[in-house]
Amino acid sequence: MATRLGIDDMIGACADLDEAGFWSIECWGGATYDACIRYLNEDPWDRLRTFKSLMPKTPLQMLLRGQNLLGYRHYEDEVVQRFCQKSVENGIDIFRIFDALNDLRNIETSVRAVRTAGGHAQGTISYTVSPIHTTEMFVDQARRLQDMGIDSICIKDMAALIKPQAAFDLVKGIKDACGKELRVHLHAHATTGVTLVSLMKAVEAGVDCVDTAISSMSLGPGHNPTESFVEMLEGTGYTTKVNQEKILRVKEHFSEVLGRYSEYQSKVIGVDTEIFRSQIPGGMLSNMENQLRQQGGGDRIKEVLEEIPLVRKDTGYVPLVTPTSQIVGTQAVLNVLMGRYAVLTGEFADLMLGYYGEVPGEKNPEVVEFARAHAAKEPITCRPADLMKPEWQKLRSAALALSGCNGTDEDVLTYSMFPQVAPKYFAERHEGPRNLGKDPLTGASETHPPEGHQGIITGPITYSVTMSGRQHKVTVAPYQ
């Protein structure tokens, strides 16, 4: 549902969200940009401007994959700089910047670019569990982030692996090492069921901010419920600034919306603690089962689950998060089906040869040799983006050649990050946003905002409207 929810179904909650007293609202970046152009025929930049106009009081936040931006490869520095600049111009205040390997060279350019553009650069620790990932190792990373000049730190636990004591130790360790003034945030998904307790322990250790989701959109693979977090602090000496009446209205808004998206809702509604053992996020497991079945090895999932920790060890214990979870998982499947490292994927070879960056631990030198032989490439130790040539002009020319491209830097960035998806999107953009929600009774889908939402627009919103190939800037405001 995170990648299918249309802007129509968010607008009605914005005024209350903006008044609720949040430190920030994460509303852009990550997979949502991709979803806008792939499924919703929405201009992601229009969406961002809509949010900014409807939520002028609360800082808007995005998730940025460092040198990957929102795409799946490294970009040359100029592209990164332009993306950060445009994101600030269009409304983003806080940038949470991470790298899947925790190689800080992969976030340096975006941190600098965000600060130059006047944004808040939040440096991120991709949390994982392994024999080498100690509290000390993460605290050292925090210190290096501080030296880089970040404005705050986030511990990002995308797989819900952080247990209460670990959360306490890590937050306290960072505060002790970096000073109390440095803001520390904790982002922990709810999948394993333990992380609301971890948020409590993080609070006791001095965390400044934690991530939650409104209860009607919470739990399962999502976040812990905002309302439960607010309530649980009673009597502890800690409190939040959240206005409970406002968030009750937000809850009710999304309770209603939910019914129209039932086909996109996660089937994971309880908790999954097997993640602690398999080390891979829940969604990844079903992907691997599909891969196995296609290769006629449907009964070998147990072997694959035993292979994953071995492959991960050979990589130097990379955190398992997009894209490393897919790279390690796929290689483990191949090892089981074909024999260990008899066949290597190109991505796995690149990972072993340094083309994603520096891994946290020691790589298995034998497997590095396999990778070198397989890919006929030499290992690198520099920052991967240092090998790249300037590419902005080339990307710009390619984008402008596409029918429907409006010539803005924003459109060039869309093409740069999603070259496969952008052409179709540019061509169809004039049809306007698609709402994939369906009336739960009639099954009918709506392309216009449901009734009752029209009156909720409180300020002017500017749309980019393309008619007969020409782009028009149209501002819509409530009739006074």
Add this chain to the structure above:
Amino acid sequence: MATRLGIDDMIGACADLDEAGFWSIECWGGATYDACIRYLNEDPWDRLRTFKSLMPKTPLQMLLRGQNLLGYRHYEDEVVQRFCQKSVENGIDIFRIFDALNDLRNIETSVRAVRTAGGHAQGTISYTVSPIHTTEMFVDQARRLQDMGIDSICIKDMAALIKPQAAFDLVKGIKDACGKELRVHLHAHATTGVTLVSLMKAVEAGVDCVDTAISSMSLGPGHNPTESFVEMLEGTGYTTKVNQEKILRVKEHFSEVLGRYSEYQSKVIGVDTEIFRSQIPGGMLSNMENQLRQQGGGDRIKEVLEEIPLVRKDTGYVPLVTPTSQIVGTQAVLNVLMGRYAVLTGEFADLMLGYYGEVPGEKNPEVVEFARAHAAKEPITCRPADLMKPEWQKLRSAALALSGCNGTDEDVLTYSMFPQVAPKYFAERHEGPRNLGKDPLTGASETHPPEGHQGIITGPITYSVTMSGRQHKVTVAPYQ
């Protein structure tokens, strides 16, 4: 689903549950006895003996409503004594005994009877939140339970109201007042989303045992997931004795079973923190909305929600749990529709006049007067059961007159507690257990254990089989 799950679908999990290392397994009493005879055509006593034979190592636990047993009125002491005796004989080891008003006179007889019969009597605090319910008040209740001679204490939080700090303070308060040797258990539902954190705080305060449910049957209005509780303790210095391999198998067993009971699953899958304000459990709210709609006041739920705390105050702040939640809720509906206390239910009058026992606080004397006038009864201050005449022989005669009654004390107890349901059940018992689960694909229901479960019976099980009106004792054992 708690009141629809058939014994066939539990048997397959018993061996693993018994080996998992739990302090006890709650598997009988509460609403399950009623469900056996009302929906499942199962003899509750047969079910208990089945559990005992399949789980010989782990103490079996039940929930007992003190002088109400498992019914909805007070019973005379001899009935209570016979029930406790028979429950021990048939396999119950631990009796968790509570009274909805926390009037300890209502649990004295059953505590004594359980101990006489050789069982473990766990005295219970029905947890609630009100201006008069302080930690001191509950600690004082714990002290009085200890003086009564109970074997352990349970804090029972049926509405998921206990917040982390309150849990810490209460457990610590009881341990300080009653001594570290007295076992303290915490039973907290998950409905509001905060109580796994409360379990953590209770552990820090020295709690001896907490209640959880296997993850595939957890959360929503149920309990916190066992696996998450076990995992979250890592590194804290606390641990459990739970065998994770065994509980993984239990989880998988019930994951499969769940699909067959989808029509009975709770619609509450997220969290509900509005309970903290309305003070009434989630299920009760929809009941009251139905009552209001039937009376043509469907739009007045907000007024009712504001009325409930006032009515509750007039009762002297009774905990809201069956039956007091229904009594207070219904009276609040009547007050809104007819004018405050213009009409009283008989149950509300009885509550105000002392016929359910002593309430925790001061009753509103004016409302007591209304109740006296309405019910034409005098208030009482004695233990309600003291007013009752011996009734066992009368109940026995009435039960034995029913077609299909097998003449045992167990059958007399079934009739005593459920006089409306027992006649039909006795008449139909010979048809054997009904399984209400349905094949999710075909919609077909099964009356026999699903394939694959047959081999799981590890010890002999004795059934009571009635053919042509004559009862036979049949023992089934695995073929060796």
